[in-house]
Amino acid sequence: MTPAAFQQCINPACGATVAIDQIKVSCDKCGGLLDIRYDWSRLPVPRSLSFFEHRWITKGTQTQGRLDFSGVWRFRELLPFYRVEDEIVTIGEGRTVLQQADLLARQMGMKPGTLLLQYEGLNPSGSFKDNGMTAAFTHARMVGAHKVACASTGNTSASLAMFASLAEVQGVVFIGSGKISIAKLSQALDYGALTLQIQGDFDACLRRVRQIAQDPRNGLYLMNSVNPFRIEGQKSIMYRVLEARDWNPPDWVIVPGGNLGNCSAFGKAFMELKELGLIKKVPRLAVINASGANTLHEVVNKQKLTWNGGRYDGTVVQKLYAAMDEVGYLPHTIASAIEIGRPVNLPKALRALEFMNGVVREVTDDEILEHRALVARLGFGCEPASAASVAGLRKLLDEQLIGPSESVVCILTGHELKDSNATVKYHTGIDLKAIQDLAPRSDPHGKLSNQPVPVEDDLNSILRAMDQRKGA
Ligand code: F0G
Numbered sequence: 001m002t003p004a005a006f007q008q009c010i011n012p013a014c015g016a017t018v019a020i021d022q023i024k025v026s027c028d029k030c031g032g033l034l035d036i037r038y039d040w041s042r043l044p045v046p047r048s049l050s051f052f053e054h055r056w057i058t059k060g061t062q063t064q065g066r067l068d069f070s071g072v073w074r075f076r077e078l079l080p081f082y083r084v085e086d087e088i089v090t091i092g093e094g095r096t097v098l099q100q101a102d103l104l105a106r107q108m109g110m111k112p113g114t115l116l117l118q119y120e121g122l123n124p125s126g127s128f129k130d131n132g133m134t135a136a137f138t139h140a141r142m143v144g145a146h147k148v149a150c151a152s153t154g155n156t157s158a159s160l161a162m163f164a165s166l167a168e169v170q171g172v173v174f175i176g177s178g179k180i181s182i183a184k185l186s187q188a189l190d191y192g193a194l195t196l197q198i199q200g201d202f203d204a205c206l207r208r209v210r211q212i213a214q215d216p217r218n219g220l221y222l223m224n225s226v227n228p229f230r231i232e233g234q235k236s237i238m239y240r241v242l243e244a245r246d247w248n249p250p251d252w253v254i255v256p257g258g259n260l261g262n263c264s265a266f267g268k269a270f271m272e273l274k275e276l277g278l279i280k281k282v283p284r285l286a287v288i289n290a291s292g293a294n295t296l297h298e299v300v301n302k303q304k305l306t307w308n309g310g311r312y313d314g315t316v317v318q319k320l321y322a323a324m325d326e327v328g329y330l331p332h333t334i335a336s337a338i339e340i341g342r343p344v345n346l347p348k349a350l351r352a353l354e355f356m357n358g359v360v361r362e363v364t365d366d367e368i369l370e371h372r373a374l375v376a377r378l379g380f381g382c383e384p385a386s387a388a389s390v391a392g393l394r395k396l397l398d399e400q401l402i403g404p405s406e407s408v409v410c411i412l413t414g415h416e417l418k419d420s421n422a423t424v425k426y427h428t429g430i431d432l433k434a435i436q437d438l439a440p441r442s443d444p445h446g447k448l449s450n451q452p453v454p455v456e457d458d459l460n461s462i463l464r465a466m467d468q469r470k471g472a
Helices: 049-057 063-069 073-078 102-107 129-142 155-167 182-190 202-214 228-234 236-244 261-275 295-302 314-327 346-355 365-377 384-398 416-428 459-471
Strands: 005-009 017-019 034-038 097-100 115-119 147-152 170-176 194-198 252-256 284-290 359-363 408-412 453-455
Touching: 034 228, 049 073, 049 236, 063 073, 073 236, 073 261, 097 236, 102 115, 102 365, 115 236, 129 155, 129 228, 147 155, 147 202, 155 170, 155 182, 170 182, 170 202, 170 459, 182 194, 182 416, 194 202, 194 459, 202 459, 228 236, 228 261, 236 261, 252 261, 252 384, 261 284, 261 346, 284 295, 284 346, 284 384, 295 314, 295 346, 295 359, 359 365, 359 384, 365 384, 365 416, 384 408, 453 459
Parallel strands: 115 408, 147 170, 170 194, 194 453, 252 284, 252 408, 284 359
Antiparallel strands: 005 017, 005 034, 097 115
16 A cells, blocks of 8 residues: 655656655656645545634643644645655744735725735745745655755755754755845844855756765755745645635736745645645745746747647756757846756646646846835835736736736745845945945954855865864
8 A cells, every 4th residue: 555645756757655754856758847645535624624724722731732833734634745744844933924015005096905915034934934944844844864965055954954953953055156035144144054056057956965875875955946845845835825815716916936835835736625625725936936947948848749638748957948048048136045057847837837827927127126026115115026026917917817806825935134235225325235245354253153165166176165164
């Protein structure tokens, strides 16, 4: 008998399965992405979503209280991959709010009550990533991982570093030198992760960390969203949106697209809720790229690529990447969090778009900055990448694809203070980043000082830098 939770290749023509306690980020047979799957008939699934409401009143520091307090684990019956509740790594993540934004709605020409902002920046490390990290760290604990790593545009690294110190495992983060905001870098340092500043961008960092994690001798557990357990945790963002709307799905969910983990998670959440009969209506999805990092927009809108029930034409993506290589294309956007040219979850994003009757749009840096400032002026703010969702909404309203009376949830993925440089530059014209390189001027002498380690984009140099930390 197969276990109730397992991993499975998302490619329907392959469908290979992997045990839940294996560390894999792709299918051994065909190289496809993996999903966490459940045999729901053998699991205690609530008959209605309102079942989860009784957990709002739980208090206390016992396991039950800690799990009910988490905005991820209070929905644990919908991500039941863990063995025992005590093993769950949680820091009280996911206690975020869905705010009715009537002032912004008015500015956008929408009816009062229609526009809602989901503030994922209210997570402990300041971004939505904590939803996924709690799940991936729970799996890491299940399999006894001691060292965890990710490539990052800043938020994943901050979240990983925070959870790594909490779970008492070594965290290693690969960031593109000069590519991430200073606030996000400061978090990784503060939480004590080995912070490798690679000469390259996010795509180069991800390639390297995947290469290193693939070799079991390096003992590195990969925490990027290509890890299917990350996606399990991020499904909970949609559960909270439903919860805040008395379990009524909105007409639209709009989310920025970077590595495309979040939109993939939303698609999976609704696929499962529909399969379980817990919702009737599925919202439409809009994924918004920055125009300087618009791979999804390019393949979906220009090349007309679709999931096609799993028979999508991967050569379209390969050809695009080959063309990017030929001209030495590198993505570039002020929204550094989504400055990604080769999103690893692209197939899952196509699947989510198909299931949620979704669309993809791109927005310029100016549109992102103006909408970020507008969100801040009319409430409390978000970082630039997050505002892509609101800028995308404006575009879809202009196109009349979204009507002024439709209910819309924009996901604000990161906190306003995550990139205060962008904010200060917008308001004063002063670019603090330009005067703020992190080359140490004098030896930092705090007892817990944790300097970033500059390193070439070269396998041996990176392995050497990682070994040095081991010896320290
Ligand atoms: N918004 C913010 C604030 C992000 O940090 C990211 C991704 C996204 C949106 C895009 O989400 O990758 O699921 O499509 N940041 C990653 C990082 C890549 O390394 O912090 P996605």
